Amino acid sequence: MKFAKYVLGAVAALAVLTLFLIDPALAQEAAAEVTEPAKPAFDTGDTAWMLTSTALVLMMTIPGLALFYGGMVRKKNILTIVMQCFATTCIITVVWMVIGYSLAFTDGGGMQKYLGGMSQVMLKGMTLDSAHSLAGTIPESVFMTFQMTFAIITPALIVGAFADRMKFSALVLFMILWSIVVYAPIAHWVWGGGFLGGAGVLDYAGGTVLHINAGIAGLVTAIYLGKRTGYGTENMAPSNLVYSLTGAALLWVGWFGFNAGSAVAAGTRAGMAMAVTQIATATAALAWMLAEWLVHKKPSVLGIISGAVAGLVAITPASGFVGPVGALWIGAAAGVGCFFAATTVKRAIGYDDSLDVFGVHCVGGIIGAILTGVFAVEAIGGAKGALEGNVGQIWTQIEGVAATLIWSGLATFVILIVVNIITGVRVSQAVEVEGLDINLHGEVVP
């Protein structure tokens, strides 16, 4: 009931915001545009590919990530986590439409280095013919929706870190705040004209903006919420790894929209991004499998699919900059690095990141970000890496990683404190033991 009040408040605020935005001059503006002769020259090939990519990236979250995570939790909590992924998709869509896109991708004036402006709140000014300066050959509506799918999957990734113990009301509030306070600014830093893009940080499809960002937020959330009840003593084996494998496969396929789509054009660079994505993913899957085979004596299904996701994460920043051989090394490093991060390191430090969001996304993202600085090929992405003599690029990459870790880590922590005050973040122990599905959503998987 308490929560219903907040929802009502949010809806009221939204209504006021909409009223505020209705501009009496709007009708005249529209009329003026009809007579405007200069329309942006859209490329039908680019537009077609970006429409496709957008659908592919949305598929990564629902059903891809939902299934990947769903299969890994215990049966009593499986609906809760797929619900969290689905609800996050819906929440972020609205947040992005209302304010996220504007904060990430418009000019912030005096604050431009750190944050975009409010000029496109409620997608004001987005018309049939408008284009964003970053993507002149496709309609802005396509660019905005493509970026929206990125904004959706990033917070959805965090869900895995606090699986099995977060309140649903807390999740709703957390997602809204996190998207505005953490995702939008960091996307602006790298892609929207902020200081990281200006400093020359290479992040093709969002290794820093998405994966390092979500990964560190996951770690902070997992530590803030505390371990799952019975962690280390009870059997928390995955309920159905066939779901997880299906989800991982959907993530893999969807990732072509993610990486090759980040070319924002149906061109040569998109083709190379696609090729290196495939190579790095397969290599990382094999690397994790082999490491596990050596250490734990058996190559597991969970291992090979985790390796594939680690490879996808690591090649994300590199995809438009490196060639096939670079991709092979990035994949190998990510597979082995994330294997040890999610197993040995996690156990040594003793935090309970339920589904290894930190171990796979943050560590994989950092490996990818730094190795992008090593393997970048000027002929592909116009930027030289350390192998072509530009050793300084590694430092620039580390700068991007550090800025993201600090801001996302701190801001996530503050958001959790605020959410905890308003709704409380963690379910009671009784709910946790009995299962979140029946208690939070009133449904169970038989």
Place this chain on the structure above:
Amino acid sequence: MKLVMAIIKPFKLDEVRQALTELGLQGMTVTEVKGYGRQKGHTEIYRGAEYAVNFLPKIKIEVVVPAKLVDKAVDAIVAAAKTGQIGDGKIFVVPVEQTVRIRTGETNESAL
């Protein structure tokens, strides 16, 4: 009449079914079950986390046989289900008081 209840390794089911059919037994009930005996359980590892799984999958066969066939049935199950490895299972024999075939109303041995 006796109820012969055998817990066996899952992959031995078909051999046991065949052996019992050869004795002329016309039917049985099979259930997938979990349990442990001297074999105990095993451990599973997921992303480095080890879980002790106490119960192993087994198959439970239930078949009611005429008293004169009990020994033969037990011998047939032992012969078919034995691997010599730990975890081969167990057989229990318990008396049955009454049997009724629902469709015809026949009772006891003629209902088997």
